[in-house]
């Protein structure tokens with residue numbers, strides 16, 4: 001019955017026995033057609049899914065917690081112009097904790113343990129016409145290094161703000177840079193109130209550093225894993 005219907009569809013009643021191989025060819029080709037449809041459909045679904053994943057990757061925002069530290073009145077708030085910047089063509093959002101520190105802090109009071117745990121990167125701001133604010137940055141550096149001993153790669157940027165006030169300068173560029181070099185930090189002098197470009201460069205640099213330090217710690221985990229599995233293999237060989 002079924003064969004007859006196929007014959008009818010193919011209009012091969014007059015083909016006699018020759019109709020059977022023809023019918024089989026038709027059956028095979030229709031199965032092939034079905035398979036083709038299925039695979040094309042699947043391909044389209046996969047392509048759509050890939051496209052969706054790609055776009056969600058593009059929309060994915062790299063997050064970073066940035067702690068902005070410094071004495072009072074150094075221009076920390078002025079330095080924070082944006083919470084969303086485009087880095088390598090990707091929108092990057094980050095949280096900023098703008099923390100006020102007393103002008104003459106104790107080592108413990110200038111940065112809390114909670115802040116240190118929270119932050120992926122630090123921006124330490126001083127006013128280059130205020131020596132006390134520079135001393136505060138020194139203390140904060142000491143405190144961060146003390147508490148983040150195990151995370152020595154945590155990125156820190158030292159920023160000398162109010163570069164426009166040259167006539168009132170108390171800290172030379174060399175002094176600022178020297179502190180940065182000896183503490184393994186980056187260094188910038190900016191004028192946050194004059195233009196946002198300087199602050200933008202600082203945040204760009206810090207986010208780059210945060211990314212680099214993250215991939216470094218991932219790599220270290222990878223290397224540790226390889227060493228562990230290699231020593232397991234060699235250890236077993238020795239006992240055999």
Ligand SMILES: Nc1nc2c(ncn2[C@@H]2O[C@H](COP(=O)(O)OP(=O)(O)OP(=O)(O)O)[C@@H](O)[C@H]2O)c(=O)[nH]1
Nearest residue numbers: 072073074075076077078100162163191192193194
């Ligand atoms: N000339 C000059 N003034 C600036 C600059 N940046 C900030 N200021 C001024 O410095 C003062 C303090 O700026 P803020 O951004 O409030 O400083 P802050 O560090 O956030 O101060 P706190 O809120 O006390 O922690 C303001 O009057 C700003 O206009 C700068 O680059 N040049």
